Amino acid sequence: MQRFCLALDLVDDADLIAEYERWHSPGAGWPEVRQNDLNAGILDLQIYRTGTRMFMILETDDEFTFEKKRALDAQEPKVAAWEELMWKFQKPVPNAKPGEKWVLMDKIFQFEK
Template identity: 60%
Template sequence: MKRYCLALDLKDDPQLIAQYEHWHKAENSWPEIRKSILDAEILDMQIYRTGNRLFMIMETSDGYEAKRKEAMDALNPKVQEWEQLMWLFQQPLPWAKEGEKWVLMKQIFKL
């Protein structure tokens, strides 16, 4: 099993942040998005928020490949629709590469 930690910012607007959280509640989530996550061998995904900063933890199988997930998502119209919706609320981190949303974090401490 592998663990990935990623970060992303939301637009600093309380109404937009509330809408973003609305879409991430279990009763409002899209089943196609959940399926796309599981199909990519992501075993668990959690998102935390402080202010407008998001932190995602992904637990994956050893077979998970980010490039494969990216290719699968590009061919999935429902994932593309979801990503367009989420981009209404999200903004790239200042150091993100062009077109990059979630930025992989570097582990700097482990107990």
């Protein structure tokens, strides 16, 4: 299993943030998007928020790659529609590259056992 952590910001608007959270409430997401994530090897996906900053944890199978995910996304029109809808709520973090949404975070600490 692999784990990836990513960051993204939301537009600083309380109404848009509330709507974004409604889109991510249980049962509100689009099944085609979830199935596409499963097909890419995503086993679990969690999003946390503080203020306008979001943090996503992806747990994937060992075969998962972001290249594979992008290729599958490109074949599913519902994923493109979902991403377009979500972009009205989202904005890149300050260090994002042009066109980049979720930015992969670097692991800087591991609890020592």
